[in-house]
Amino acid sequence: MSSTTSKGEVHLVHLYPQEMSIYGDLGNTRCLAARLRWHGYTPVVHNHGPGDPWPERADLLLGGGGQDSGQLRVQDDLAVQADRLRELAAAGTPMLMVCGMYQLLGEAFITAEGARLPGLGILDVTTRGNERRMIGPVVLQTDFGSVVGYENHSGSTVLGSGQAVFGRVRYGQGNNGRDSTEGARVHNVVGTYLHGPVLPANPALADGLLEIACRRATGDWQPAEVDDTVARRAHEAQVSRLVQSGSARRR
Template sequence: MDEANGAGQAGPLGQSRPIDVVSLYPKDMNIYGDWGNVLTIRRRLKLYGYEPRIHTYNQGDPWPEQVDMVLGGGGQDSGQEKISDDFFKRADTLRALVADDVPMLMICGMYQLFGEYFETIDGTRLDGIGVFGVYTEGREQRMIGNLVEHSDQFGDIIGYENHSGQTFLRDGVEPLGHVEGEGRGNNGEDGTEGARVHNVIGTYMHGSLLPKNPKISDFLIAAAATRRYGEFRPWQEEGQKAELARIDETAANARRVAASRPR
């Protein structure tokens, strides 16, 4: 289902500047507030003077003709199994978009499926599409709680992890960040959290992630705009600038509270 959110948003000289965003399997892969990432991108695109076009893609839906960004959320093992057949039908398309530098954010269950495989705790193996050089093993221990990690690009990233799958990076794979404090991250052993390749981010951070981390939101938006229009050029009236400043101040307050709370 496509949503014409922000239709008519005009840029310089009254020109519409659409950005087409695909929300991947929100019916089965959207728990722990991950839909908030879509809402955040939609709102910030409007405030930067772009026209957000949100395409919700579920099993059997037609694939959008234009894709500038892809957002995927977390889900239970059963949700991953439900989408598996359809997901592999779209695997070549997704890998081609990754190679073409389309920005993507994959949370938890979708992060696992973008890896090589996920072996559940009962020994069932769910193959991934190999975007990330990572693999995941189900374990008894559940890793849950507020999480702070540091990234050279984004500074401190703050979110909430809730997963029993433990993900391991192959040699040379870049993590999103390194865990600070009591967080567990990918596996609770090597201090890494998430993974990066091209303009794609995989992470275990729910919460949802983007409302509390504007730098990551703006990275995704800038990458999408630059790829489509050759540059990221915000076009804002004073009211839009003021609203964005209020949102960022609220995010800063939320970050401080989340970082101070015990796991």
């Protein structure tokens, strides 16, 4: 699509794609860029690594999961960008932060040995490391409708008393395997443990984030007709297999 027919530019910032994208989370950025083009907008993707200058525009931010070593490599830069990220979150900038980046946006991560590592405090969640991993497919009910994905984390996350959830678990473990919560949401910031990547099989979630970003970036949201048949089939197959089969661990 030529620039003369574009409905406007939308700038996507992927935080630490080399250090924090080990479970396919880079696919979320590619999904959003593709959907922006399908809807008639022009995506501009910025990959922000440790020490990089911050982009002049940031209409939607994404971050993924990583190993402990990856989290350590981004800590210094995250501290530099902390105030900026808090300001963007408070201003309503949409963000999708998965697994490790979800944890880093919380209040703290407490290691299995008891050391407390402070987070950015954007989300009122606290995560504690443990030996048991929570692995497997997940089905959620969210404000964006049904959401499916795959979790793989050893961190057990607890929400503060006033913290809104991203979704309620219909199948899977979620934040901690005990309270039926998954992820957290404040303003337009979504934190979640769902990999997959999560967005290709959840077009309603992808477009929900894009609507917020496009309205902020261009003043309007003018979606086009997009054929999501394959995505819907993949989504419905996971829901049917896990929930409607009767074998689901209902919460």
